[in-house]
Amino acid sequence: MNNFLLLPVLIPFFFGMFLIFNQKRLAYQRITVMLGLILAIISATALVFKVYQDGPQTVTFGSWPAPFGITMVSDMVSALLVLTTLVLAFFIVWYGFESIGKERERFFYYPGVMFIITGVNGAFTTGDIFNLFVFFEVLLMASYLLIVLGGEKAQLRESIKYILVNVLSSAFFVITVAFLYSVVGTLSMADISLKIAEINQPGIITVIAVMFLMVFGMKAAIFPLYFWLPSAYSAPPIPVLALFGALLTKVGVYAIMRTYTLFFTHDLAYTHELLLILSIVTIIAGCIGALAHFDVKQIIIYNIVIAVGVILFGVAQMNQIGLEGAMFYLVHDMIIKAALFMLVGIVIYVTGTTNLRKMGGLMKTYPALGWFYLIAAFGLAGVPPLSGFVGKLLIVQGGFQAGNIWTSILILASSLVVLLSVMRIFIYAFWGEQGQVSKQVNKTVYHRMFFPTMLLVLVSIFYGVGTEWITPLMEEAAKILVEPSIYTDAVMKGGN
Amino acid sequence: MEIIMAFVCGFLFMAAIYLILSRSLLRIIIGTGLLSHGAHLLILTMGSFKGSAPPVLTDGVTDYVDPIPQALILTAIVISFGVTAFFLVLAYRAYQELKTDDMTLMKGSEDHE
């Protein structure tokens, strides 16, 4: 029993509540939101160290014994993701001070951000499959608010489709949980893992596994179900887009990662082969989209799809190295996507357009922006020693170990496409003749937007260069994913 | 009983999908409502119909139904209530801004502004 692990979920919740009051006073709003995020980051950092020293932490709500109450579990996987989420939210909110617009700030932007973080952190931490659904709904409700905030025509139009897709997938989630409950008779994730091994009903469990893949795949944007992502994400302003792009799809990826390592390990030849094929097709579809568009937002958005494919490829290998790579790449991708969206947001601010063909020659006027964009782009593609390299290396190594030679080579080839797609932005926007320049560029606004972005890129560089220090944490995380017994023991024996 | 419930759920899903595939935004929202009703009935069915007394603390009752599906349904109802309400407000705002509730006229992302 340890309530400490709840703090990264509860602090954003309570601060979100306090932020509902005094909407009109910007100073109060900004100071409170930053204070809340800093407190949450401190608690999450302490949690990572505690988990590293003492193993997974659990708490079961309401003093119920473990499989009956709702358990919250913080193992290395969730603790790291929670910390990453909070750090990113901190930088994105900071960046948003100048670019989100005062109207949005006065109309529940900050409570929305805090709620989305509550939902994301809760989904990462929970150890109960129905509670996962509840936290999904919390973050979705907040995301509905954020995607429609501002009420522009494009936003209203796209948010209707976004909500409809998510309502459908939520209904499907409920149905899947109902099936799972009728088969195993429990909702605690650790208990489900034990019961599935006991009841020996591989057929029906495989059906449920595929249904879960559809539910989470819709959120994570894997191949046939990513159709909603590009148009929905193009509507909201850049800080909201960065928040969505960095966090929301990753929650789906985490859920697939968790369920496919903890529950559905009975028939790897079917379920994980399916995951492997889907991840490869996802990468190909994302590559085509990323190369086809001339809209800077769309290029980065399709890069989300590619990254989801790469992470799930690592999960599909089901060996220590592949999963360690998947964890490395997941955290890397969250950081670098937020950084890229922020950089692209500055480019859009400076040029006043999202169309690549109209841009050009920014290297002369904004050299620092150019260099940091180049670093982030190399990091995304995985150029050593930047952050994407280690994750991809481990994923491919895992692929070779599992005997998937050709698909692993395809992953490597996809890096080139990723590099090409982001270098296109660099070439078109920063080189060449002077293109369109926005008339209302304010230097102080530019610097205030650039500073948090620069810090985030530096964090990503540190994540790549400091692999030496991060590796033990990632190994710990991968060990839990490979051996579910560590997780189930922590819940069933550690509870109370 | 399970057979009847299976048909009821199936019928609700059928009606929901028909409504969601229609053009009018209001029908789509009603469709999502029916979809969640179907899902809730499915939870009830999946929890099995054993037991006779409600799962409320009363003296001398031993044969009560499984409370978990009911708790799940209550939670899911509250959530779908919130989402449907939000969706309705959004649909109304969209109707005011875009002057249409026809989904076929809400296409496209390139030609906006």
Next chain:
Amino acid sequence: MKTNDVILQFTAKIVFFMIFFYAVHIFFAGHYTPGGGFVGGLVTASAIVLLIIAFDIKTVQSIIPINYIYLVAVGLIIAGATAAFSMIMGKPFFTHYFDYFNLPILGKTSLHTAALFDLGVYLVVVGVTMTIIQTIGEDE
């Protein structure tokens, strides 16, 4: 459009209180039997909606001058604080406490912290429902 709805307005004034006190009854019934904050909140909201139908939003807003969004926040804080209270006591999150007390008129009564949580739910439900109805109803 000016309509003569004297009967509706007169009835609504009385029925409002009936519905409201029935909602309070449902809320407290939820202590050990079916009922509770969610249903009670919805019934209360429907009572206010009846007033809005009989009169109009501006009049009702002046009778009940509550910012419903703040009501949601207060409700969530009460619910969250009740759940978090046990953290201070060193018990797992959401642990509830209850005991029997001899209250003046009511006699021996059981008091339960779950009722506080339910009060939070009640406020949230009233707040959310009324916010939505106000948003749609405002610009007519």
